[in-house]
Amino acid sequence: VAHIIIVGNEKGGAGKSTVSMHVATALSRSGYRVGALDLDLRQKTMGRYLENRLAFCLREGFDLPTPEYRELPDIDPKDLAEGENIYDRRLSMAVSSLEESCDFILIDCPGSHTRLSQVAHSLADTLITPMNDSFIDFDLLARVDPETNKILGPSVYAEMVWSARQLRATAGLKPIDWVVLRNRLGAQNMHNKKKIGDAMEDLSKRIGFRVSPGFSERVIFRELFPRGLTLLDLKEIGVKNALNISNVAARQELRDLMKTLDLPGVEL
Amino acid sequence: VAHIIIVGNEKGGAGKSTVSMHVATALSRSGYRVGALDLDLRQKTMGRYLENRLAFCLREGFDLPTPEYRELPDIDPKDLAEGENIYDRRLSMAVSSLEESCDFILIDCPGSHTRLSQVAHSLADTLITPMNDSFIDFDLLARVDPETNKILGPSVYAEMVWSARQLRATAGLKPIDWVVLRNRLGAQNMHNKKKIGDAMEDLSKRIGFRVSPGFSERVIFRELFPRGLTLLDLKEIGVKNALNISNVAARQELRDLMKTLDLPGVEL
Numbered sequence: 001v002a003h004i005i006i007v008g009n010e011k012g013g014a015g016k017s018t019v020s021m022h023v024a025t026a027l028s029r030s031g032y033r034v035g036a037l038d039l040d041l042r043q044k045t046m047g048r049y050l051e052n053r054l055a056f057c058l059r060e061g062f063d064l065p066t067p068e069y070r071e072l073p074d075i076d077p078k079d080l081a082e083g084e085n086i087y088d089r090r091l092s093m094a095v096s097s098l099e100e101s102c103d104f105i106l107i108d109c110p111g112s113h114t115r116l117s118q119v120a121h122s123l124a125d126t127l128i129t130p131m132n133d134s135f136i137d138f139d140l141l142a143r144v145d146p147e148t149n150k151i152l153g154p155s156v157y158a159e160m161v162w163s164a165r166q167l168r169a170t171a172g173l174k175p176i177d178w179v180v181l182r183n184r185l186g187a188q189n190m191h192n193k194k195k196i197g198d199a200m201e202d203l204s205k206r207i208g209f210r211v212s213p214g215f216s217e218r219v220i221f222r223e224l225f226p227r228g229l230t231l232l233d234l235k236e237i238g239v240k241n242a243l244n245i246s247n248v249a250a251r252q253e254l255r256d257l258m259k260t261l262d263l264p265g266v267e268l
Numbered sequence: 269v270a271h272i273i274i275v276g277n278e279k280g281g282a283g284k285s286t287v288s289m290h291v292a293t294a295l296s297r298s299g300y301r302v303g304a305l306d307l308d309l310r311q312k313t314m315g316r317y318l319e320n321r322l323a324f325c326l327r328e329g330f331d332l333p334t335p336e337y338r339e340l341p342d343i344d345p346k347d348l349a350e351g352e353n354i355y356d357r358r359l360s361m362a363v364s365s366l367e368e369s370c371d372f373i374l375i376d377c378p379g380s381h382t383r384l385s386q387v388a389h390s391l392a393d394t395l396i397t398p399m400n401d402s403f404i405d406f407d408l409l410a411r412v413d414p415e416t417n418k419i420l421g422p423s424v425y426a427e428m429v430w431s432a433r434q435l436r437a438t439a440g441l442k443p444i445d446w447v448v449l450r451n452r453l454g455a456q457n458m459h460n461k462k463k464i465g466d467a468m469e470d471l472s473k474r475i476g477f478r479v480s481p482g483f484s485e486r487v488i489f490r491e492l493f494p495r496g497l498t499l500l501d502l503k504e505i506g507v508k509n510a511l512n513i514s515n516v517a518a519r520q521e522l523r524d525l526m527k528t529l530d531l532p533g534v535e536l
């Protein structure tokens with residue numbers, strides 16, 4: 001049965017859709033069968049990213065490995081069981097339509113608190129939480145003492161993950177492997193990096209997540225969306241500068257993330 | 269009557285709360301009476317930022333100029349008029365409680381599409397829309413042709429602003445002064461900057477907004493949240509390095525934004 005990867009963080013702009021697209025495409029490029037769902041029904045950043053990819057391949061005559069994107073099916077409310085939530089049904093139908101044919105299902109969550117996102121977190125075999133290296137982003141994971149930066153207690157998002165974990169434990173499912181990824185790391189700012197790093201270390205022991213080596217701030221993550229490309233595709237499509245220093249370093253960061261995820265059966 | 273400044277963008281992580289905090293505090297520091305509302309009722313980034321500021325001043329014995337933050341009042345649903353939306357009432361009560369005593373009311377919106385955010389946009393005298401310098405963020409303003417980067421048409425957020433403008437026109441109110449701010453600009457990446465810049469120029473003429481000089485990517489925007497400080501406060505509280513090169517440049521960027529906003533009666 002497919003291994004389910006959820007990419008979530010209630011904080012907006014942490015890098016969920018960017019990470020989703022890169023992890024899903026990296027798995028496709030390694031030959032795995034990958035399904036993709038986008039639970040941000042209005043923005044559909046990952047959905048549009050994958051649509052742009054298919055349009056680019058059609059237009060330019062490329063055949064790039066591409067995750068299989070599905071919209072959530074429309075359901076007639078009359079078909080729901082008594083008291084069943086329509087979003088729960090739409091999500092479970094989308095997941096089961098991919099489960100047989102895929103090795104992995106990657107689900108991108110919106111940057112807010114929705115029922116779809118909550119239910120998706122309870123389906124997670126692996127949960128990836130990207131966050132900006134900032135105390136504004138950190139505030140949604142945990143409250144810190146402003147003087148000592150010591151953790152005072154978990155915040156709304158950490159509590160939501162906690163209750164997803166409890167749901168799984170009650171249902172006798174495997175625990176969620178929770179990986180937090182520091183994103184948009186600056187080249188300098190050693191002082192802030194250390195403060196955030198220490199707080200992350202402290203928090204990871206208290207609420208149980210693993211910290212992945214991060215992604216640096218790179219323009220390559222901001223310019224490829226219109227063509228649906230990721231940094232791993234550049235060599236294949238023959239882009240000039242595909243392997244400049246920054247892109248080589250970015251590929252290494254993505255490879256490090258894939259190694260940290262330690263997905264079942266994946267050899268990179 | 270108070271001038272209402274809305275900071276909005278459906279895209280998560282564009283910099284709304286960061287810009288809200290800096291604009292509101294800059295006005296307070298210039299002696300204006302400023303009210304602040306946070307419509308992201310769960311994350312409350314600006315609300316928490318201002319709470320941290322008050323706690324810091326109390327703890328350290330400072331008296332920093334601080335916008336007056338209000339929570340939306342709780343309403344008994346029985347008190348609503350027939351068919352009235354409870355959020356509309358909560359927002360209009362919060363605004364009118366500040367209108368008499370303030371020169372400016374600054375309202376921070378969530379990074380998603382909510383009723384509160386929609387109504388707030390129709391109250392805007394000035395609308396500030398921060399965005400990351402990225403085609404992922406740009407996609408919520410407009411669709412672009414992947415080959416030519418020409419604008420194909422407005423996206424969901426631009427359409428929402430458009431309908432807020434029409435509501436105001438029908439009600440005989442002043443048009444919204446819409447200012448888009450490029451945020452987290454990198455030091456290099458001239459190629460991507462030019463592509464985004466050209467697309468912004470093209471779009472600003474089609475849908476009618478002004479483009480403000482941007483904010484660069486700076487660690488100062490990520491580290492001061494626990495103490496509720498902004499870069500304008502550093503000199504007053506006697507922080508070492510308050511006026512290093514990056515902070516002096518950041519102060520200039522904030523001043524340029526304030527000039528671009530051209531708020532009634534504000535001389536900087």
Ligand SMILES: Nc1ncnc2c1ncn2[C@@H]1O[C@H](COP(=O)(O)OP(=O)(O)OP(=O)(O)O)[C@@H](O)[C@H]1O
Pocket residue numbers: 011012013014015016017018019040043045109110111112183184185215216217218219221222223278279280281379400401402403404405
């Ligand atoms: N490592 C990076 N370097 C540079 N820019 C990045 C990086 N990661 C993400 N970005 C940019 O940051 C912005 C936010 O990223 P993204 O949209 O993936 O976040 P998100 O968490 O999915 O946001 P939302 O909450 O709206 O769903 C985008 O403009 C993206 O291009």
Ligand SMILES: Nc1ncnc2c1ncn2[C@@H]1O[C@H](COP(=O)(O)OP(=O)(O)OP(=O)(O)O)[C@@H](O)[C@H]1O
Pocket residue numbers: 010011012013111132133134135136137279280281282283284285286287308311313377378379380451452453483484485486487489490491
């Ligand atoms: N110019 C900047 N330089 C560096 N970091 C920045 C800058 N502007 C914002 N940030 C950081 O980017 C992240 C997103 O900013 P912020 O939370 O203000 O955005 P937002 O639009 O309010 O997000 P949301 O959609 O969650 O409400 C935060 O971690 C913040 O510290």
Ligand SMILES: [Mg+2]
Pocket residue numbers: 016017018040045046109110111
């Ligand atoms: Mg997203």
Ligand SMILES: [Mg+2]
Pocket residue numbers: 284285286308313314377378379
């Ligand atoms: Mg915000």
